[in-house]
Amino acid sequence: MKNRFLANILLTFIWVALTGSFAFANVVFGFFLSYFxxxxxTRGSGRARYFRLVPKVVSFFFFFSYELIKANIQVAWEVGTPSFHMKPGIVAVPLDVTSDGEITMLANLITLTPGTLSLDVSEDKKVLYVYSMYITNREDFIRGIKNGFEKRIIELYS
Structure with a gap:
């Protein structure tokens, strides 16, 4: 997988050198052109993990960007308006992720999202305690994390 990624990067640099444009859009286009x-x-070589992983990473990037923007707008609205809409609370989120890397990634993504903070992981690594500014329904909050970040992390690591 490393060899294909390095080949993809090398072909991207060749594309950028040939076109003479170091614009972000040109680099991204060169990356996807070389990926294609x-x-x-290499179609049919039986080592297609790289070609399954790149679309998942791109999808994950756009999902996280959307969640980040949405949370920033929600917190900015709370700060900018005189009324108080917060319903803060701490929720125990049962974990489906198992490895330390997956748990760390999930906890960090939750903490990077404004209005939420990962507090602790249980000793048996089956529960993540999360603080949020907006807990209207605990089940909906847990479902949001499980169907959002956790599901995509499991996809990335599988």
């Missing part, structure tokens, strides 16, 4: 070329060239 590598996919066509």
């Amino acid at each position: 070329l590598l996919f066509i060239i």
Whole structure:
């Protein structure tokens, strides 16, 4: 997988050098063009993990960006308006992720999202305690984390 990623990066740099444009859009286009070329060239080789992982990473990036923007707007609205809409609370979120890396990634993504904070992980690593500014329904909050960040982390690590 490392070899394909390095080949993808090398082809991207070749594309950028040939076009002479270091614009962000050109680099991204070169990356996806070289990704597509590598996919066509190596099709049927049986080592397709890289080609399954890249779309998942891109999808995860856009999902996290959306969640980050949504949370920033919600917190900015709370700060900017005179009324008080917060319903803070601490929720115990049962975990489906099992490895230390997956748990750390989930906890960090929750903490990076404004209005939420990962507090602790249980000793048996089956529960993550999360503080949130907006807990209207605990089950909906847990479902949001499980169907959002946790589901996508499991997809990335599988």
